[in-house]
Amino acid sequence: MRYVSPALVLIAALMLQAPPAHAIPIVFQGTLSGANEVPPISPAGTGTVKVVLDPTAETLELAVTFTSLTSLDQAAHIHCCAPLGTNAGVATELPALPGFPLNVTSGTFDQTFSLTSAAFYNPAFITANGGTVAGAEAALVTGIENTQAYFNIHTTINPGGEIRSQLFPVPEPASLVLLGSALLGLGLMRRRKPAE
16 A cells, blocks of 8 residues: 555645535524623523525525523614624614514524615614615625624613624535545544554
8 A cells, every 4th residue: 555645635635626605505603692792691591593694695594592581582683793702783673683583581583684685784784884785785794704793682681682692603514524534534644554
């Protein structure tokens, strides 16, 4: 059996065709918690958020589950654009995205929105991003892709926000396959003992 350089295996794995950027929907998710609020809230409810951003179709799907809020929820939306651990303005419709369950302490929500609709955005976010829906869309997509957006649920006891999560990217399956292939190749080469 011939020796294959680890560098050669890594180069071969990287040369495999990866899907073009933004050709498929991109998934982001997070765990909603009072500890993620700035400043932190305790006690607070819990939940999960999943965002599916489809830049080609110009849509955003938002799936949320939440439970055990300290009081009735009054607002729920995406904030953008600021680094993790800081507060940002509201990017999407106020007080809540259409159809989001309000005046409850637990609930679920799953809806897809058009990123090209002015009704999806907070008017102040449109104004702050060039005064156009296209500017607001570009800012929100960039904010989500750069982990500078978060989802927040506000309640009567915690009007500044009770539970929130930054929107973190979920690794693409193709990226995991490439990484796994490279690691497998390196592992197989390391197992082989040199001939004496």
